Amino acid sequence: MTFNVTADAYGRFMGRYSEPLAERFAQEADVRAGQRVLDVGCGPGALTAQLVERLGADAVSAVDPSPSFVAAIHERFPEVHVQSAVAEHLPFSDDYFDRALAQLVVHFMTDPVAGLREMARVTRPGGLVGACVWDLAGDTGPLATFWRAAHDLDPQVRDESGLAGARAGHLAELFHAAGLKDVEPTTLTVDVRFASFDDWWDPFTLGVGPAGAYVAQLDESQRDALLDRCAQLMPSAPFEVSASAWCVRAFA
Numbered sequence: 001m002t003f004n005v006t007a008d009a010y011g012r013f014m015g016r017y018s019e020p021l022a023e024r025f026a027q028e029a030d031v032r033a034g035q036r037v038l039d040v041g042c043g044p045g046a047l048t049a050q051l052v053e054r055l056g057a058d059a060v061s062a063v064d065p066s067p068s069f070v071a072a073i074h075e076r077f078p079e080v081h082v083q084s085a086v087a088e089h090l091p092f093s094d095d096y097f098d099r100a101l102a103q104l105v106v107h108f109m110t111d112p113v114a115g116l117r118e119m120a121r122v123t124r125p126g127g128l129v130g131a132c133v134w135d136l137a138g139d140t141g142p143l144a145t146f147w148r149a150a151h152d153l154d155p156q157v158r159d160e161s162g163l164a165g166a167r168a169g170h171l172a173e174l175f176h177a178a179g180l181k182d183v184e185p186t187t188l189t190v191d192v193r194f195a196s197f198d199d200w201w202d203p204f205t206l207g208v209g210p211a212g213a214y215v216a217q218l219d220e221s222q223r224d225a226l227l228d229r230c231a232q233l234m235p236s237a238p239f240e241v242s243a244s245a246w247c248v249r250a251f252a
């Protein structure tokens, strides 16, 4: 899936979850000064920012197929080496990085096993390959209430639960299939606070990702019904959403 949206729209919809997640993910991937690290599917830079803080910009490379996100990284981190590319065809030589990381990307890859294999190829032997994907099949992901409401109104709705790595255990299976060694799965959880129901709902109308695309193709009455159902299911404001991602790290 391509993300044809502005960095600002992405930030309002997903950045509020992916920024705190990036801190946890960088910690889990044991990112330390002196390493050279690749951010695969960098988006507007939630993980990139963490890597720059820990390593310095000149030790960070990033790729993404979305032109608006590549431009956003150029502007935000002029020293980061960012290119337009997909995980399945990484424009780097073998063994170039100490870490290759993909935060919230594997489920959007056309061929996730090929993408992870490429990440392993560009990582030096003994270096670490890491990825995380929200729990999009159970109750603990950030979009669980949204998709539950959509299902209540339309049992045939195509949600994100079938995407690669979205269900418990699947991300680790993909790592094994890509030939990675010492595969270690874990779960990362972040808590995000919302001041009001509108603060939570409005970003769904910005067209970001599969949830935004779903809202965008509804007619007005369908959208109102979905909003009402979400309002019934969400707690009274202010509230926190606890969001969990499956995370896997392994060695190249």
Ligand SMILES: C[S@@+](CC[C@H](N)C(=O)[O-])C[C@H]1O[C@@H](n2cnc3c(N)ncnc32)[C@H](O)[C@@H]1O
Pocket (backbone or CB within 6 Å): 001, 002, 003, 014, 015, 018, 019, 040, 041, 042, 043, 044, 045, 046, 047, 063, 064, 065, 066, 069, 085, 086, 087, 088, 102, 103, 104, 105, 108, 109, 110, 115
């Ligand atoms: C949910 S966003 C995650 C962005 C960022 N990593 C973050 O955590 O906020 C998914 C990103 O994956 C990118 N993407 C989609 N398909 C990809 C592929 N095959 N290889 C690399 N990136 C891809 C999209 O353009 C988008 O920026």
